[in-house]
Amino acid sequence: MHRPTLWAAAALVVLLLLLGLLSLLVGSGSTPMGRAWDFLTGDPSARADAQIRLAVMDVRLPRTLAGALVGVALGAAGCLLQAVTRNPLAETGLLGVNSGAALGVVIGLTYFEVTSAYGVLVWALVGGMAASAVVLLLAASGRAAGSPLRLVLAGSALGATFHGMTSYVLLGEQATFDTYRYWTIGSLAGIKTSETYPLIPLIAVGLLIAFCCVRPLSALALGDDSARSLGHHPGRIRLIVAAAVTLLAGSAVALAGPIAFLGLLAPYAARAVTGPRMAGQLVLSALVAANVMIAADLLARVVIRPWETPVSVLLAFIGGPLLIWIARSQRMSTAGVGA
Incomplete structure (x- = not known):
């Protein structure tokens, strides 16, 4: 990596550590920031306080870890997807992961009587992975196997189908709809460490595949013909990258x-x-x-304290205007997504 990138990466790592520390100190509850700091620095009276321990270790630490993992996964997945489709406006729902996860949650709640947060997580993961697997199979078949257009069309078609199936099931299940509505808002509130740890290996594998695909993606950015002349197989690259995106986004x-x-x-x-x-x-x-994920989660805790705003709502307020600006920007048409 060239020097500006290294400096930017170092600054972002420092900022992430500072935001992580702030995330342990700030919450929507009544625990003072000073007492949380005393707990982290080893003050005996703070360490003996069960309420402070609960707030810092059982509430704030798990959601801080989850926020960092979710941010890393979505950032890397978005970068891969934009590179492989050569579309700077591509996003992680393109492979049907979101709609598949939603359908998985609804099926688990309705037909398998899932009641725990961990059960919802498992069904969401299974649904997202299954949807993406079907998209990959559809994109890999036919004469234009692995093409960006085929990948996008397959994801869009399957996403619409799964969305319709989800709506159909929800129409007759009020109890399912109430639980599903809470999940689909998008929030880090209530996440437990036991729910986070099982997903770390999946994210790690997705990142490993992503970094192994850096050179092929750089060749692919020059065009399919150039990539083939350099010994790469464009269709195969896109399918492998899509699998990595599935692990990360799912x-x-x-x-x-x-x-x-x-x-x-x-x-x-x-x-x-x-x-x-x-x-x-x-x-x-x-x-x-x-960084953005943890910062948004921090803001979500304090903007209407003592209640919380779903982090996805804050990101939508920020992301919507930015997306409009990007779409209108003259730079978008010339923005490279790989090298």
């Missing part, structure tokens, strides 16, 4: 619900620093999204 959606705009905007911000360098884009996209 884990994020299962953990926090559908989070809009983050996977779209983070890569755009990263490209402003890195230019067309794919490795730099991937690193900075993940770091930018993690």
